[in-house]
Amino acid sequence: MRILVCVKRVPAPGARINITADGQAVDTAFLGFTVSPHEECAVEAAVQLVEQHGGEVTVLTLGPAEAEEQLRTAVSVGAAKAVLVPIDASDWDPQRTARAIATVVGAIEAQDGAFDLVLFGNESADSCGYQVGIRAALSLGRPMVNGAKGLEIEDGHAVVKREADAGIERYRLPMPAAVGVKEGINLPRYPTMKGRLASKKAEVVRTEAQAGEGGLRMVQLQRPPERVSNVQIIGTGPEAAPAVVDLLVELGVMS
Amino acid sequence: MSAVLVVVDHDRGTIAPASLGAVTAGRALARQIGGELHAVTIGAGADALAGVLAAHGASTVHQVHHAALVDYGPEAWGEALAAVVRALSPAVVLGCGTERGHEVVAQAAARLDAPAAMNCTEFDESFDGSGPLKVVRARWGGSLMEQAEVDAAVRFVTLANHVVEPSEAPVAHATTVHDVALPDSVLHSFVRDRVERTAGVTLATAPVVVSGGRGVGSAEAFAPLEELASLLGGVVGCSRAVTNNGWRNHADQVGQTGTRIAPDVYIACGISGAIQHWVGAMASKNIIAINTDKDANIVTKAGYAVIGDLHKVVPAISAEIRRRRGA
Numbered sequence: 206m207r208i209l210v211c212v213k214r215v216p217a218p219g220a221r222i223n224i225t226a227d228g229q230a231v232d233t234a235f236l237g238f239t240v241s242p243h244e245e246c247a248v249e250a251a252v253q254l255v256e257q258h259g260g261e262v263t264v265l266t267l268g269p270a271e272a273e274e275q276l277r278t279a280v281s282v283g284a285a286k287a288v289l290v291p292i293d294a295s296d297w298d299p300q301r302t303a304r305a306i307a308t309v310v311g312a313i314e315a316q317d318g319a320f321d322l323v324l325f326g327n328e329s330a331d332s333c334g335y336q337v338g339i340r341a342a343l344s345l346g347r348p349m350v351n352g353a354k355g356l357e358i359e360d361g362h363a364v365v366k367r368e369a370d371a372g373i374e375r376y377r378l379p380m381p382a383a384v385g386v387k388e389g390i391n392l393p394r395y396p397t398m399k400g401r402l403a404s405k406k407a408e409v410v411r412t413e414a415q416a417g418e419g420g421l422r423m424v425q426l427q428r429p430p431e432r433v434s435n436v437q438i439i440g441t442g443p444e445a446a447p448a449v450v451d452l453l454v455e456l457g458v459m460s
Numbered sequence: 461m462s463a464v465l466v467v468v469d470h471d472r473g474t475i476a477p478a479s480l481g482a483v484t485a486g487r488a489l490a491r492q493i494g495g496e497l498h499a500v501t502i503g504a505g506a507d508a509l510a511g512v513l514a515a516h517g518a519s520t521v522h523q524v525h526h527a528a529l530v531d532y533g534p535e536a537w538g539e540a541l542a543a544v545v546r547a548l549s550p551a552v553v554l555g556c557g558t559e560r561g562h563e564v565v566a567q568a569a570a571r572l573d574a575p576a577a578m579n580c581t582e583f584d585e586s587f588d589g590s591g592p593l594k595v596v597r598a599r600w601g602g603s604l605m606e607q608a609e610v611d612a613a614v615r616f617v618t619l620a621n622h623v624v625e626p627s628e629a630p631v632a633h634a635t636t637v638h639d640v641a642l643p644d645s646v647l648h649s650f651v652r653d654r655v656e657r658t659a660g661v662t663l664a665t666a667p668v669v670v671s672g673g674r675g676v677g678s679a680e681a682f683a684p685l686e687e688l689a690s691l692l693g694g695v696v697g698c699s700r701a702v703t704n705n706g707w708r709n710h711a712d713q714v715g716q717t718g719t720r721i722a723p724d725v726y727i728a729c730g731i732s733g734a735i736q737h738w739v740g741a742m743a744s745k746n747i748i749a750i751n752t753d754k755d756a757n758i759v760t761k762a763g764y765a766v767i768g769d770l771h772k773v774v775p776a777i778s779a780e781i782r783r784r785r786g787a
């Protein structure tokens with residue numbers, strides 16, 4: 206089984222997200238970076254499927270040169286191959302990103318054969334566009350379901366479970382297929398020592414892709430209105446318990 | 461005349477409440493551009509929704525029919541929506557900020573290679589139906605906003621949840637049935653079957669959530685939080701640090717990649733209040749933080765706080781509740 210996972214490098218902010226003075230980007234001066242959480246789970250899902258059914262996992266990212274770091278993280282937990290589609294500093298819009306991914310996947314498949322599964326995250330953590338995977342899957346001619354909280358292979362089909370208000374829905378896609386994965390589908394493993402070594406040595410293949418701009422343009426980032434609160438310290442240590450219970454009564458959740 | 465087309469999210473004919481918020485928002489946009497408000501329902505099983513859509517202002521309801529459109533299928537719905545959009549050429553296609561809403565809008569926009577802006581919270585009030593539509597949309601699960609332009613002849617957008625409350629504005633309505641042809645390729649991704657959910661208090665609906673973070677320290681150490689939650693008729697939640705450590709299931713996680721909650725009282729124990737956690741908890745009516753660090757972000761943002769070790773404070777609260785109840 207050949208599985209491709211598309212991952213995105215995103216900043217890992219703490220208490221708040223700061224924006225650069227020109228409002229064009231997240232100020233990452235003091236931030237670390239990570240793989241977007243849903244995609245971290247997509248990598249884990251791919252590695253588990255390959256452990257069960259054989260094959261190999263390839264990870265792909267479209268991003269700055271530094272995104273190599275996230276590809277190596279994926280290799281450290283079991284991906285075999287890594288592809289970087291380099292772009293300059295700023296993010297590409299979703300249409301452009303999807304076209305570039307589809308082009309590169311198409312080129313890899315022409316050379317090495319088709320991927321049985323192409324996995325995405327349900328949405329990227331930073332842009333939250335809910336669309337790059339859907340667009341790329343359509344260009345690649347694969348059926349696609351987003352929001353997967355379960356993924357298994359059954360006689361040439363990808364069986365996807367998804368949570369809805371009414372219950373758990375099951376989909377059955379003939380492979381080759383594409384699936385958008387959601388956090389909670391599994392618990393991503395930590396890299397082993399061996400994995401870390403492999404990730405240092407792994408070759409990251411660079412593949413340029415040209416793609417025309419799409420019609421969604423970012424003008425400027427802004428912070429949402431913040432909730433101002435004058436915190437009331439109701440006590441220190443266990444002695445605060447009676448005051449807490451008084452408060453719970455006052456707030457109407459206890460009689 | 462150009463129109464605003466609202467995509468209705470429904471499950472086998474049961475309307476998702478967010479759909480009526482979208483119709484209400486669509487009404488304002490339609491008025492603004494001097495156009496009509498249309499709605500589209502996918503599958504004959506949703507034909508009966510025309511009345512409620514008209515009650516909220518939709519003057520034309522497009523009803524897409526095909527034998528396969530019984531249950532939900534993202535690609536078939538996307539194809540169906542794309543067919544109506546091609547026939548109508550609306551200025552704006554407005555979907556709901558629900559899982560299906562985003563998915564159907566993305567599927568249809570992909571088919572027309574048109575841009576789409578998800579989770580919009582504002583639409584430019586001077587938009588007259590021509591040129592790019594300026595929007596404000598939520599990124600980072602709502603931790604950050606983006607002013608953006610959707611530049612295309614048909615502007616696909618979704619409305620973030622709970623931004624516009626539904627309101628009625630009844631109009632006379634017409635229905636138009638579209639018998640669409642669907643290529644075999646889109647027939648694969650339908651819901652095959654489902655397991656109905658059992659009713660009960662869930663993280664999303666509980667009046668009280670007692671949540672634990674890394675400060676709890678282990679899976680076992682959640683027992684006192686469980687006890688407090690059950691004394692208050694609530695449930696236990698947690699931070700991502702907890703799910704990442706395997707102490708609790710992801711179903712309990714509050715935040716950007718977990719569940720958004722809005723309980724009457726949120727009790728955050730040993731949680732620092734990272735922005736991705738905060739966006740999931742900030743709609744709580746009251747927040748009580750229990751933390752050893754008086755400068756923790758959650759403490760400064762909460763309404764109330766107890767400074768101290770949660771391992772001592774939480775059992776003391778439970779003991780006090782039991783004492784008052786005389787048990």
Ligand SMILES: Cc1cc2nc3c(=O)[nH]c(=O)nc-3n(C[C@H](O)[C@H](O)[C@H](O)COP(=O)(O)OP(=O)(O)OC[C@H]3O[C@@H](n4cnc5c(N)ncnc54)[C@H](O)[C@@H]3O)c2cc1C
Binds near residue numbers: 218675701731737
């Ligand atoms: C894209 C992205 C998405 C994310 N999505 C989510 C999400 O959905 N939900 C989420 O929760 N996080 C999410 N995170 C992770 C988030 O950034 C934080 O890492 C996480 O919320 C931290 O969890 P925590 O507060 O439990 O741990 P910490 O930040 O380590 O805080 C522990 C707190 O416990 C206090 N403490 C320690 N011991 C005690 C004690 N004995 N008594 C009382 N207090 C004590 C400390 O003072 C501290 O404030 C996401 C991150 C990214 C990058």
Ligand SMILES: Nc1ncnc2c1ncn2[C@@H]1O[C@H](COP(=O)(O)O)[C@@H](O)[C@H]1O
Binds near residue numbers: 213266299324338
């Ligand atoms: N720059 C990127 N590189 C690789 N994959 C991406 C990139 N942007 C988005 N994706 C994939 O597409 C999914 C949806 O992204 P989005 O439409 O931005 O929410 C993500 O979860 C990723 O799997």
